[in-house]
Structures are given as C-alpha cells and as structure tokens.
Amino acid sequence: MAMLVNRNSSRLECLYYILQSAYVKYGKEIEFNMKDLKYNEEDENNTHKFCKLLKKGFVKYCPYLENQFDTSKCYATRSVEFDSTKGKNISDVVRTLEGLGFVSPTQNGKFIITNEGESWVRSQFGTMEWQNLIDCAILSYGPFIGFLYKLRMVNEDVVSPSDIYFGYPNTQETVKVETEQGVRNIELSVGSKKDSVTRQRSKLVSFGLTSGLWVPNNSDDKIESLPHIQHRELLNKERLTVRKIKLTDKVKKVTEKRIYVKHPLSYEHLLKDVSALRENGISIIRRATMKASKKVINRRFIIVDILNRASKNNTVISFKKLFECFKEFSEEFFLDYDSSKWGHIFQSELDIAFLAGIPFEIKRKSSDLEIKPLTVLNDEELRMGTPENLICLADEIWIKVNN
Amino acid sequence: MFVGAQRYKSINQFINLTQDKKIKSNPTAGASAYCGAIDYNKLLVDHATCFSCMFCLLKDKVSYHSYMKSEYLRGEIEKRNEKLFNGSLVDTILPNLSMIAKFKSFENFTSVNETQHISPWAAGILEETSSKPVRIGLEVAVPNIEYDRPGRLDVCAITEDYLLMFEAKISLEEALSDERFIEQFQKYLSVIDDAVSAKKLPYNLILLIGGKETDLLYPDHPECTSNVGNLSKRFYKILTDYNIKFMSANSLWLMSIGYLLNGNKFSWDNFIRKIFDDEQCIGLITAGKIISSNGVFNIKSL
Numbered sequence: 001m002a003m004l005v006n007r008n009s010s011r012l013e014c015l016y017y018i019l020q021s022a023y024v025k026y027g028k029e030i031e032f033n034m035k036d037l038k039y040n041e042e043d044e045n046n047t048h049k050f051c052k053l054l055k056k057g058f059v060k061y062c063p064y065l066e067n068q069f070d071t072s073k074c075y076a077t078r079s080v081e082f083d084s085t086k087g088k089n090i091s092d093v094v095r096t097l098e099g100l101g102f103v104s105p106t107q108n109g110k111f112i113i114t115n116e117g118e119s120w121v122r123s124q125f126g127t128m129e130w131q132n133l134i135d136c137a138i139l140s141y142g143p144f145i146g147f148l149y150k151l152r153m154v155n156e157d158v159v160s161p162s163d164i165y166f167g168y169p170n171t172q173e174t175v176k177v178e179t180e181q182g183v184r185n186i187e188l189s190v191g192s193k194k195d196s197v198t199r200q201r202s203k204l205v206s207f208g209l210t211s212g213l214w215v216p217n218n219s220d221d222k223i224e225s226l227p228h229i230q231h232r233e234l235l236n237k238e239r240l241t242v243r244k245i246k247l248t249d250k251v252k253k254v255t256e257k258r259i260y261v262k263h264p265l266s267y268e269h270l271l272k273d274v275s276a277l278r279e280n281g282i283s284i285i286r287r288a289t290m291k292a293s294k295k296v297i298n299r300r301f302i303i304v305d306i307l308n309r310a311s312k313n314n315t316v317i318s319f320k321k322l323f324e325c326f327k328e329f330s331e332e333f334f335l336d337y338d339s340s341k342w343g344h345i346f347q348s349e350l351d352i353a354f355l356a357g358i359p360f361e362i363k364r365k366s367s368d369l370e371i372k373p374l375t376v377l378n379d380e381e382l383r384m385g386t387p388e389n390l391i392c393l394a395d396e397i398w399i400k401v402n403n
Numbered sequence: 404m405f406v407g408a409q410r411y412k413s414i415n416q417f418i419n420l421t422q423d424k425k426i427k428s429n430p431t432a433g434a435s436a437y438c439g440a441i442d443y444n445k446l447l448v449d450h451a452t453c454f455s456c457m458f459c460l461l462k463d464k465v466s467y468h469s470y471m472k473s474e475y476l477r478g479e480i481e482k483r484n485e486k487l488f489n490g491s492l493v494d495t496i497l498p499n500l501s502m503i504a505k506f507k508s509f510e511n512f513t514s515v516n517e518t519q520h521i522s523p524w525a526a527g528i529l530e531e532t533s534s535k536p537v538r539i540g541l542e543v544a545v546p547n548i549e550y551d552r553p554g555r556l557d558v559c560a561i562t563e564d565y566l567l568m569f570e571a572k573i574s575l576e577e578a579l580s581d582e583r584f585i586e587q588f589q590k591y592l593s594v595i596d597d598a599v600s601a602k603k604l605p606y607n608l609i610l611l612i613g614g615k616e617t618d619l620l621y622p623d624h625p626e627c628t629s630n631v632g633n634l635s636k637r638f639y640k641i642l643t644d645y646n647i648k649f650m651s652a653n654s655l656w657l658m659s660i661g662y663l664l665n666g667n668k669f670s671w672d673n674f675i676r677k678i679f680d681d682e683q684c685i686g687l688i689t690a691g692k693i694i695s696s697n698g699v700f701n702i703k704s705l
Contacts, residue, residue, distance in 0.1 A: 172615075174626075184625040187617070194576075282631050319502075347502040362503055364451075369500065 001384050002099040003269040004143050004168075004355065006192075006200040007092035011236055012134060012210050012228070013053065014076045016125060018093060019102055020050040023113055023121045031110035034094045035087065039072075039079040047074050052125070053236060064238060096203075100137035101263055131226045138207045139254065142264035142357025145375055147204040148213065149359035152251055158217050160244050161201050167192025168272050169351040171296075175335055177288050186288045188335075190271060190296050202240050209235055209242070213251050217244035255374075258311070264357035264377040267386040270300040292335050298390055299326065299333035300352040304382060305394045306401060307358050311373035313402070319362075319369035321401045329393065356382070409540065414591075415598040417540045417559055418566060438512070439505025440498070441466065450476060452504035454512060455496035456524055457659040461531035467663075475499045483657065484664045490704035492616060492626065493657055493689040513613025513652040514574050518542075521613040521652055522557045522571045528655055529560040529567065532662040534670035537562050545591045554590050558611070565672045566599060566606035569650075574614030575629055579637060584610055588647055607679045610649040616688055619651050621700035642685050643695055650675070650687040657689045678705075 010018075018037060024045045026032050039046050051074075054060040061068035064075030071082040077090050094111060097103045102117035113121075116137065123129040138144055143166075150164050170191030177186045192200070208214045212227030216234065224230060234242065274289045303322075310317045323346050326333050334342050350371075353360055358377050363370045383391065411417040440453035446465040450473035459466035471477045479496040486493050498504035506512040513521045522541060530539045540559040547553065558569040570587055572578040591608060599606055612619060620627035622635040629635040641647065661669030668674070678684055678692050684703075686693040691704040 181623065182625065187628050285631070344497050344501055347500070348507070350502055364503070369503065 001105055001266045001269070001381060002142055002263040003095055004200060004265060004272070005092055005096045005099060005203060006196050007088060007203075010076045010089070010093045010096050011206070013125070013232070013236060014051070014074075015093060015097060015100075015102075016120065016130075017050040017052065018047050018074075018077060019097060019113070019117060020121045021045055021047045023118065026113065028113050028115070028118050031106050031108070031112050033110055034090050035080070037093060038077045038083065038090050039074040041073070041079070041081065047077060099141045099143070099263055100134075101140050102137065126226065126229055128226065131228055134228060135211050138211045139259060140262035141207075142261050142377065143200070143355055144204055144207055145259060145261050145357045146354035146359050147201070148208065148251065149255070149374060150354060151208075151214070151245075151247060152255060153359075158244050158246055159214075161205050162198075162243070164201070165197060166201055166204070166355070167197040168355065169348045171345045171348045173292075173335055173341070173345060175288050175292065177284060179284060184284075186285055188289045188292050188296075189274065189282070189285050190289060190292070192272060196272075205242055205245065206235055206240055208245070211250070212248060213254070214245040214247045216242045217246055259375045260378070261357035261375050262378045262381070264304070264382045265355060266381050266384045267297065267301050268384075270304065270352060270356065271297045295333055295335055298393075299346075299349055300356075301386060301390060302326075302333070302394055302397060303350055304353055304356045304358060304377070306398055307353050307360060307371065307373040308377045308379065308382065309394075309398050309402075310371075311358065311376045315402070316363075317371040317373075317401055319371055320367075321403075322371070322397075325397045325400050329397070332393065409538070411540045411543050411559075413544045413546055413598075414556060414559070414568075414595060417538075417543050418561060418598045418604065419601060420538070437505075448473075448476075451500040452498045454498045454501075454504060454506050454509050455480070456509055456512065457656060457663065458524060458527045458531070460663060461528070461659060473499070480660060480664070483660050487657060487661050487669075488654075488689065488691045488705040490702060491690055493653070495653060495656060509653070509656060510614055510616070514615070517557070517571055517573050517613075521573060521611065522569075525569055525571060525611055525652070525655060526558045526560070528659050529558065529671055532659055532669065532671050533560070533562060534667040534672055535562040535564075537672075545594045547590050547594050550590050554587050556591060556608075560671065561604075562672050564604070565676050566595075566604050567671060567675060568595070568606065568608045569611040570608070571611045572613065575612055575618040575634060575638060576614070578610070578612060579634055582641065584647070585641060585645055588645065605676070607648065607675065609675075609679070610647055611652060611655065612649055613652040616651045616653040619649070619686065619688055621693065624700075624702075639695075639700065643698070648679055648685055651689065653689050654687045 022032065022037055048054060048060065053063055055063045057068040059068055062073060062075050065072055071079060072084065073079040076093050078085055094103065098105065101114060102120055103111045104114050106112050120133045123133055147166050150166060151159050168191045172187060174185040174187045176183050209231045210228045271293055274286060274293055306317060306322060323343065326346050327342060330342065334345065357375060359374050361372045361374060363372065438456065440449045441459050446463050447469040448459060448466055453470065453476065455476065460470050476496065483493055495509040497508050501507045526539050526541050530537060538561050543556045543559050545554045545556055556568050557571040560567045570584055572584065578584055588608065595606060595608065615628060617626050618629040620635065621639050622630055627635050642649065658669050658671065658674055678687050681692065683694045683696055684692045685695045690702045694701055694703050
C-alpha cells in the first residue's frame with residue numbers, strides 16, 4: 001500500500017538503524033504503531049543503540065539535530081518526549097519503509113516487519129548483501145520507477161533533476177463554489193505543490209545514488225565500490241547538494257527488461273492527502289477538492305489499471321480509444337460539463353502512471369497515439385481499497401480499449 | 404526560441420543610438436530554447452505540439468499558413484480574437500496533444516527559465532507587432548552609481564516616439580519571493596529619466612509576469628488564485644505603494660493575436676501606450692485593464 005513520501009527526514013542508513021531497533025523489539029511477529037518507533041529514552045533497544053552515525057560530544061547525539069542536548073534525540077523519528085514535527089517525520093519513516101517493502105500494514109492499522117525487512121536488518125551495512133537488498137527494495141517502489149524512467153527519457157548524459165516535474169498531476173480544473181462573497185471559480189488542488197515536488201525529488205535522487213543508478217555530475221562515472229559506501233558521505237550530509245547527475249550503465253541494465261513493481265501507489269494514494277491542505281485562505285480550496293476527490297482518484301485509477309492490464313497482455317493502448325471511454329463515462333471522471341476541457345485534463349492525468357510506477361512510451365500512429373506501458377504493477381497493492389464498482393468499470397473499459 | 408538581439412552597453416546607448424552607427428539585426432530565430440513544435444528548415448508548425456506562442460506566425464508567412472491549416476488551431480485562435488480584452492479572462496491555446504508537447508501550455512513555457520523563455524519571447528513579439536520601425540534590446544545595462552550592482556532591463560523596445568521596457572518575472576510567486584523588482588524599479592527610473600531627457604521620449608517601464616494569469620487578479624476577484632498566503636494582497640499593496648505597473652505575459656500574447664488578425668490597432672506602440680496613459684490603470688490582463696480607484700480594484704474591458 002505504498003504512498004508518495006516527500007520528507008527528507010529519513011536517510012536510508014538512518015532507516016536501517018531504526019528498523020534494526022524495531023526488529024529487536026517486535027521481530028516479524030509483533031505488530032507495532034508508528035509512534036512505537038519514536039526514540040524512547042527508557043527503551044534499552046532504542047535507535048541510538050544501533051545508530052552508527054551518532055557524534056561524540058558531551059553525550060552521544062544525532063548529527064542532524066541542531067544541538068546535542070535536543071530532547072528530540074533522533075532527527076528521523078523524534079522522541080516520545082518531544083516531536084516538533086507532530087508525527088510527520090515518524091510517519092515518513094514508516095511510509096518509506098513500507099514503500100520499500102520492509103514493513104507492511106496490518107488490518108488493524110498497525111505495521112509488521114516483512115521477510116525483506118528481516119533480511120535487511122540482518123545484513124551487514126557495507127556488504128554486497130546489504131547493497132543487493134536495498135537495490136531490490138528501491139526498484140520495488142512505484143514512484144522511484146516512474147522517476148527513473150523520467151530521467152532516462154530526458155535522453156541526455158547529464159540530467160538536472162530539478163528540471164523534471166515529478167508529483168501529482170496539476171489539471172488546473174476549476175469549479176464554481178458558493179461563498180459569502182458570491183459564486184467563485186475555485187481551482188482544485190489535485191496536484192503537488194512546488195515545495196513538495198522538491199522534497200520528493202530529493203529523496204528519490206538519494207535512492208538512486210544509494211543504488212548506483214546515477215552519480216553526481218562532478219564525480220567519476222564509475223562506481224568503484226558499493227554505491228551505498230561510495231556515496232555515503234554525500235548521502236549523509238545535512239542537505240543533499242547534488243544538482244546534476246549522470247546516469248550509469250546500471251540504468252540501461254535495469255530497464256532492459258520489464259520491471260515488476262511490487263509496491264506501486266495504491267488506489268487511495270493516487271491523490272495527495274487533500275485533508276492536509278492548510279495554508280492561509282485555503283479552506284475553500286480544501287472543501288472543493290475534497291468534494292471532487294472521488295472523481296479524480298477514480299480516473300487516475302482507471303488510467304493506471306488499464307495500462308497495467310495492457311502491460312500484462314504485452315499490448316499497447318490507443319490514446320483515442322481510452323479517451324473515448326472517458327468521454328462515455330464522463331460523469332464518473334469529469335467535474336466540468338464543458339467537454340472542450342476534458343481532452344487536456346485527460347492528458348494531464350496520464351502522468352499519474354509515472355508516479356504510480358508504470359511509466360509509458362508514446363508513439364505517433366497516423367492520427368492516433370500509441371501508449372506503451374513499460375513495467376508491470378503488483379495488482380493486489382494497486383487495487384487495495386478500490387471500490388468494487390470501479391473495478392467493474394475498469395473491466396468494461398478494458399474490453400472496449402482492447403478491442 | 405530566438406537569440407541574437409543587438410547588445411547595448413547601457414540604456415543610454417540604447418535610447419540615444421545615432422543613426423549612422425551600424426546595428427545588427429533584431430532578434431533572430433535560433434534554438435536556444437527550442438519550443439519543440441517548429442521545423443526550423445521548412446518553418447512548418449507541428450499541429451499536435453504547438454502551444455501557440457504566436458511568434459512564428461508573426462515572424463513568417465509560411466509558418467502562419469502552416470498553423471492555420473490545422474482546424475483545431477485556427478478555430479482556437481479565431482475564438483480568442485472574438486474575446487480580446489472584453490472583460491473576461493481569455494485562456495491560452497493548449498497544444499492539441501499536450502502529452503507529447505515539450506511545453507504543455509504557454510504558461511508552462513513562461514513560468515520557467517526567464518532568460519531563455521519569457522524575455523526573448525516578449526522581445527520577439529515586440530519586434531513583430533510594432534506599427535513603426537523598431538529596435539529591440541535584451542538585458543540592457545542600467546548603471547546607477549548609487550547602487551553597487553548595475554541592473555539589467557530584460558526587454559527594451561524603442562520606436563521614434565515611444566520607449567517600452569519590461570522587467571520580466573516567470574511568475575507572481577517568483578516576483579514576490581524576494582520582492583527585488585521594487586528596488587529594480589527604483590534603481591532604473593532615475594537612469595531612464597536621464598537617458599530620455601534629450602529626446603523627451605515618453606516611456607513605460609512595466610513588470611511582465613509569466614505563469615498563471617489568475618494569480619495576478621486582485622484579492623477579491625472571484626477567479627483570483629493567489630489568495631493562499633495572501634500573495635495577491637501583498638502584490639497589489641506593492642503596486643499601489645510604489646506605483647508599479649504590470650502586464651501578464653498572457654495579455655501580451657493576446658495583444659499579438661489582435662495584431663495578427665486586426666493589424667496596427669493592436670501594435671504595442673499604440674495599444675500598450677494607450678492603456679498605460681490612463682493614470683488609474685495599474686495592470687493589463689487578458690480581461691482588460693485593471694483600474695485602481697481609492698483602494699478599490701476592478702477590470703475595465705477595452
């Protein structure tokens with residue numbers, strides 16, 4: 001049930017130590033809550049016992065905290081005593097572990113360490129085994145795969161990740177809303193904001209460096225030791241300062257065959273958490289977006305699900321046919337009755353496929369476009385939480401586009 | 404999109420250039436920021452990916468005819484021509500197949516990479532939409548001894564009797580991120596006044612803003628999209644406090660459609676000059692001019 005993680009609080013090495021601490025306490029059998037992973041002074045197996053990044057001062061302390069006596073104790077998890085992030089960092093830690101497949105959610109809203117998680121904590125940092133496990137984990141995370149393909153498609157030796165928009169699609173749809181000042185056109189907030197895109201991208205860049213899929217532009221092309229060791233200093237800096245990157249041969253190798261994406265974004269994470277919109281003057285946008293969210297998630301799900309079916313069938317999708325289906329079931333997918341805008345909304349929304357983990361290539365074919373999906377998604381995770389009637393609609397649309 | 408404008412040492416040189424001095428041609432087509440939708444050899448427009456910035460159509464007849472062959476593009480441009488500055492915002496023309504276009508929209512183009520996109524584009528539009536012979540300058544230095552760093556005016560256009568200068572910003576958010584344009588305007592005005600004094604040339608210095616046009620609406624406009632974080636309120640306070648005028652990139656774009664289909668009435672040296680002759684006008688958007696009167700803003704159609 002992966003979601004898009006966008007905080008840079010959790011470096012992969014930090015996650016490893018945090019998961020080691022959790023494993024000692026909960027093993028593979030005991031469920032835990034997110035907050036159970038926060039640093040606890042009274043816990044003899046707290047993260048500090050495992051963390052190899054602590055600095056020595058008057059006391060041993062986390063290098064990412066501003067002062068060594070900060071009661072947050074661990075920058076990534078924060079402590080039960082003090083958490084200025086109000087749980088955001090620990091949520092990012094657990095959601096990142098989930099996206100990488102090291103923990104999985106249980107039915108009662110808790111989490112449990114997976115087999116992959118167990119293997120990872122048992123492996124030694126700095127070994128080939130550790131590297132292989134993190135490589136597999138990174139390549140199982142849907143948004144990372146989408147990002148990897150976006151970079152590859154730039155088709156240049158040196159890529160500036162900041163030139164790439166990677167976030168929820170911005171459709172720029174407006175709806176009319178009654179307010180105290182009269183009827184207003186409100187633009188829905190269904191896309192990622194700039195700061196969020198920047199954080200997301202930075203996190204994914206750090207994953208690729210860890211895996212040796214790219215190197216900073218100013219370094220040698222070659223990966224001479226294990227990438228997580230070669231780039232360790234860079235990755236563990238307070239801020240990731242890589243502006244331009246060079247893709248390594250590993251990208252070609254990885255993308256030569258169709259990747260099976262074990263942890264794509266799941267149904268309910270195909271739209272950002274709208275309820276969290278909180279900036280000044282945004283309540284009206286939040287209400288309008290929440291009202292519209294079902295249609296937005298539904299159309300995004302259909303796009304991803306249909307592409308996944310096509311990929312499994314080793315076939316391509318006709319842009320025209322798929323759009324015709326969207327028009328036919330317009331009430332399910334569009335908010336505006338002005339059909340002249342649908343084509344552009346539909347085209348914007350296609351980008352969700354990259355974010356979910358199923359990037360595609362487009363080829364012009366006379367007056368149509370052929371959309372060729374490049375990976376296969378884990379259906380079970382993608383469809384988690386999807387309403388039954390939407391699956392039925394996807395079945396119906398699949399028949400139409402596959403004809 | 405196009406590069407190669409004549410370089411000028413200073414705004415004074417740009418304004419007071421003597422006729423006998425040889426000058427290079429004005430902006431010429433180049434590939435510094437290729438839009439992805441024109442074949443530079445044949446000058447044909449790709450109907451699927453063109454985001455209708457209008458430059459090629461104004462520059463070359465072959466491109467114009469090629470563009471107009473598309474039913475979609477021709478229909479869209481004609482629709483806009485019926486709504487020129489008529490009180491409602493006019494949206495730009497999206498590429499027919501935006502998913503394969505290098506730029507998904509005109510706003511997408513103007514909202515990034517100022518020196519490669521909005522500035523040369525605006526320079527090109529000014530060059531092609533003048534009613535009189537025109538000279539264009541890009542990044543013209545404005546030396547001011549009261550400041551350590553000389554400023555640079557992003558786009559300058561001059562005819563025999565009018566001077567227009569743009570300070571370009573890619574978006575409202577970017578303009579307000581450091582509010583540097585306030586100092587830039589103060590820095591430039593005294594130097595420009597000195598430079599035009601000999602010719603007594605009337606001029607306008609305008610903030611040209613790319614990106615989303617609805618961000619540029621005043622706070623209580625029903626379609627304003629920059630009330631989050633009170634951006635719109637801040638912007639309008641600055642405009643009135645410092646007497647700064649602005650234009651949306653979209654309004655320059657719409658003016659160019661007007662020029663293309665209706666001629667000199669929409670040439671910048673007539674149209675923009677007339678708009679900002681109105682003392683109460685603080686801005687121009689595709690809906691019309693924005694009038695400020697006793698702290699109340701409204702849009703006046705043209």
